Amino acid sequence: xxxxxxxxxxxxxxxxxxxxxxxxxxxxxxxxxxxxxxxxxxxxxxxxxxxxxxxxxxxxxxxxxxxxxxxxxxxxxxxxxxxxxxxxxxxxxxxxxxxxxxxxxxxxxxxxxxxxxxxxxxxxxxxxxxxxxxxxxxxxxxxxxxxxxxxxxxxxxxxxxxxxxxxxxxxxxxxxxxxxxxxxxx
Numbered sequence: 001x002x003x004x005x006x007x008x009x010x011x012x013x014x015x016x017x018x019x020x021x022x023x024x025x026x027x028x029x030x031x032x033x034x035x036x037x038x039x040x041x042x043x044x045x046x047x048x049x050x051x052x053x054x055x056x057x058x059x060x061x062x063x064x065x066x067x068x069x070x071x072x073x074x075x076x077x078x079x080x081x082x083x084x085x086x087x088x089x090x091x092x093x094x095x096x097x098x099x100x101x102x103x104x105x106x107x108x109x110x111x112x113x114x115x116x117x118x119x120x121x122x123x124x125x126x127x128x129x130x131x132x133x134x135x136x137x138x139x140x141x142x143x144x145x146x147x148x149x150x151x152x153x154x155x156x157x158x159x160x161x162x163x164x165x166x167x168x169x170x171x172x173x174x175x176x177x178x179x180x181x182x183x184x185x186x
Contacts, residue, residue, distance in 0.1 A: 006048050008169030010069060015163020017041040017076055018132075018154050025151030035083045042076035045069050068106060071099045075133075093140025096133045103130035125161040132157050 020037045023029040049066035078092045107126035114120045132154065139145040 005169045005172075006052070008166045010045055010048055010072070011162045011166030012170060013041045013044050013166070014072055015158045015161075015166050018158025018162060021079070022151045022153075022155035022158060025147045025154060027147075031083055035080050038076040038080035038083070042073050042080060045076065046073040049073060071102060075099060089140040093137050093142075096140065097137040100130045100133035100137060103127075103133065121165070125165070128157050128161050 017037050017040075020029055020033065024034045049069040052066040052069070053063065074095065075092075078095060081087065082089055082092055103126045107123045107130065110119050110123035110126060114123060135145050135150055135153065139147070139150050
């Protein structure tokens with residue numbers, strides 16, 4: 001049997017980092033905290049992705065889930081790096097566009113193959129993450145989205161799409177871990 005839920009683990013920490021990043025946009029969190037939490041969550045999600053890659057038989061179907069997790073890892077590690085070196089965020093912004101566009105077919109595929117509430121709900125989460133990553137693209141590349149708006153939106157998406165469901169999955173209050181798409185029964 002798989003660990004209780006790698007999906008719950010990933011989502012819990014993604015929710016935490018989105019919450020803290022939202023507070024950072026609202027200037028309620030200092031730079032050092034942003035570096036730490038983004039590096040920490042980037043590393044956690046990276047380790048989960050590598051675990052999934054090496055614990056599965058490495059077929060294309062089984063590699064898609066770790067690839068999707070790495071979208072998050074890349075984002076948070078890049079944010080940590082940019083805060084550490086005071087880097088230009090435009091490259092990260094363009095990466096956010098890539099992730100936003102990638103999240104759309106992920107959502108569609110989840111919805112088309114859904115059997116149960118959790119996969120349908122997860123499909124809508126991918127839509128919300130796509131919108132969030134697109135707003136970051138607009139903010140980081142074109143400076144079109146105000147920090148305050150993006151901060152509050154990030155907090156809401158973090159709580160609704162990651163923190164709360166991650167907690168519920170870890171406590172087996174929301175679907176079965178094998179339905180999540182990020183873990184499987186062994």
